[in-house]
Amino acid sequence: MSSHPLDPLTADEIRQAASILRRDQGVTDRWRFASIELREPSKQAIRDHESGAAFAREARVVCWNRDDGQTYKALVSLTDDRVVSWAHEPDGQPNMTVDEFLECGQALRREPRVIEALASRGITDLDRVLIDTWAYGAHLLPEEYSSRRLGWADVWYRKEEGGSPYANPVSGLHFVVDLNRMELLELEDDRSVEEPQTMGEYVPRLVPGQRLREDIKPLEIVQREGASFSLEGNLLRWQKWSLRIGFNYREGLVLHTVGYEEGGRTRSVAHRLSFAEMVVPYRDPTPDHYRRTAFDVGEWGLGFMTTSLELGCDCLGEISYLDAVLHDTKGEPYTIRNAICIHEEDNAVLWKHVDAQFGAETRRQRRLVVSFHVTVANYEYLVYWRLYQDGNIECEVRATGIMVTTHFSEGRQPPYGTLVDARTYAPFHQHFLVARLDLDVDGERNTVHVIDSQALPTGPDNPHGLALVQRSTPLRTEREGEQDYDWTTQRAWKVVNEHVRNGLGTPVGYKLVPGGCFPPMLDPQSPVFRRAQAIAHALWVTPFHEEERWPCGEFVVQSREDRGLPIWTSQDRSIQDTDIVLWYVFGIHHITRPEEWPVMSVDTVSFWLKPVGFFDRNPALDVPPTIHSCHSEEGQ
Numbered sequence: 001m002s003s004h005p006l007d008p009l010t011a012d013e014i015r016q017a018a019s020i021l022r023r024d025q026g027v028t029d030r031w032r033f034a035s036i037e038l039r040e041p042s043k044q045a046i047r048d049h050e051s052g053a054a055f056a057r058e059a060r061v062v063c064w065n066r067d068d069g070q071t072y073k074a075l076v077s078l079t080d081d082r083v084v085s086w087a088h089e090p091d092g093q094p095n096m097t098v099d100e101f102l103e104c105g106q107a108l109r110r111e112p113r114v115i116e117a118l119a120s121r122g123i124t125d126l127d128r129v130l131i132d133t134w135a136y137g138a139h140l141l142p143e144e145y146s147s148r149r150l151g152w153a154d155v156w157y158r159k160e161e162g163g164s165p166y167a168n169p170v171s172g173l174h175f176v177v178d179l180n181r182m183e184l185l186e187l188e189d190d191r192s193v194e195e196p197q198t199m200g201e202y203v204p205r206l207v208p209g210q211r212l213r214e215d216i217k218p219l220e221i222v223q224r225e226g227a228s229f230s231l232e233g234n235l236l237r238w239q240k241w242s243l244r245i246g247f248n249y250r251e252g253l254v255l256h257t258v259g260y261e262e263g264g265r266t267r268s269v270a271h272r273l274s275f276a277e278m279v280v281p282y283r284d285p286t287p288d289h290y291r292r293t294a295f296d297v298g299e300w301g302l303g304f305m306t307t308s309l310e311l312g313c314d315c316l317g318e319i320s321y322l323d324a325v326l327h328d329t330k331g332e333p334y335t336i337r338n339a340i341c342i343h344e345e346d347n348a349v350l351w352k353h354v355d356a357q358f359g360a361e362t363r364r365q366r367r368l369v370v371s372f373h374v375t376v377a378n379y380e381y382l383v384y385w386r387l388y389q390d391g392n393i394e395c396e397v398r399a400t401g402i403m404v405t406t407h408f409s410e411g412r413q414p415p416y417g418t419l420v421d422a423r424t425y426a427p428f429h430q431h432f433l434v435a436r437l438d439l440d441v442d443g444e445r446n447t448v449h450v451i452d453s454q455a456l457p458t459g460p461d462n463p464h465g466l467a468l469v470q471r472s473t474p475l476r477t478e479r480e481g482e483q484d485y486d487w488t489t490q491r492a493w494k495v496v497n498e499h500v501r502n503g504l505g506t507p508v509g510y511k512l513v514p515g516g517c518f519p520p521m522l523d524p525q526s527p528v529f530r531r532a533q534a535i536a537h538a539l540w541v542t543p544f545h546e547e548e549r550w551p552c553g554e555f556v557v558q559s560r561e562d563r564g565l566p567i568w569t570s571q572d573r574s575i576q577d578t579d580i581v582l583w584y585v586f587g588i589h590h591i592t593r594p595e596e597w598p599v600m601s602v603d604t605v606s607f608w609l610k611p612v613g614f615f616d617r618n619p620a621l622d623v624p625p626t627i628h629s630c631h632s633e634e635g636q
């Protein structure tokens, strides 16, 4: 039973949504369910619920018929047990699914041409072969197959039991597959590169001569009285913060209705925070890599790729976990145990001053962390949303896992990557993340200002050339909302509510402090850039629209162009004093390093949302000292 309109779909609700479509729309066993998710209620419906109104439950479903390849989008009322709408999507190729990934690997392992190609390279133990299937972009689809649902696959090989497949690329061997028929269409086999002797293992027993460090003593996090947050269903409360945890197949973790309590009432900061897309172009035009342009959110789904977390490994201390419920392509629900981790962390000093006469006053900083991890084939992304006692919100992403590598012939290393092992390089690539930030700063009527620092020229009022001012320019339309980072002005963006003033008389606001943003560095004509125009800017601002959720378009598998942000914003709607959504593009410009082989230590990027005049003064003055001596009045 769901107890709040924002709770993710339950297993029963997923089952019900699928069975309604089987009953009423002729969805048969030849169909696949690509996605079944909650249709989230409107802000009004949430407010109505808070004043006691009943709420209805609806599911959004995307499914397709494998026989004719046609895609349909449905809206299903679970409350009324009926189909609300059913629409054919002639140009829609649904997201890739885990079932297809697994079935494709199995089908190819049974395929005589594949068995023969592997045998000719001395690979006969098929249990040690890993076949990774990737999605295509429309521009690279072979013409004769352009109407099909296509995957292309590369091949990896475990040299020994328990060994890493990504240690050993089977260079030059690729398959093109019809995913609806699980039929091998093309086999590309270039054996011109001889396999080098490499060592790509990271599990200790497989690393030659590996001795583990012996000088690490246990570090334990103990909270004898338990953690200081509470979790009732999906409602999370910690100190003055409150929010609801959501989860879906595509964005994975979603934070809803993030608020901070002040003066006995909850002040809204954000209605919804999530990752709406991730684009990973490999910047290597050689035959092994030119198709490698992953849209990890739109093609695969961060939810579907979410992995279970383990206490003491992924999270340390007093942890609460939430499970996630998703579904397979038959519409059968399954549970990802411990999908979301919630815990508190000590984060060194929050504030401090040493008074010459009376000594130090020091407060330790706590933060509440809500996190989840995804594994997308060779790579993992670890996502941490952190709430701080002084109203700050930090969003951190860590990339780890195993880099894609490829072999080359003696003396022929391509310039598009870094040498990491014998005749082996790791291609350069980029990870662009698009955070969807539906901020509601003290209500829905918000305006974004671009904030630039500017040094004034020397003159009569500024004889020493010291004057620094801040230019605050409201962004009025979607065109103006297309923003790039400017290092020379230390640019940031502030979301203000002109209708709510703080005690100082200025409008309340929250600032997006950019981090980890970089330009796309792509030719405007390059296929991946045409499909991912969303990465052209560091920030986009749109007026809230329920159907505008996916910045590179809803259907990015085999897409030809970006049907998300560039289409929506071409209307050049007003973004002033209205309910707005910020789309922040950041990530990792990954120039690979030898130290990232054979497994990559986390590469970390983050951005912050910080209150600017949201409070009248430091809201964390009331944080108590942890021990007596941190407090000067009694600590002398």
Ligand SMILES: [Cu+2]
Binding pocket: 399, 429, 431, 588, 590
């Ligand atoms: Cu990377």
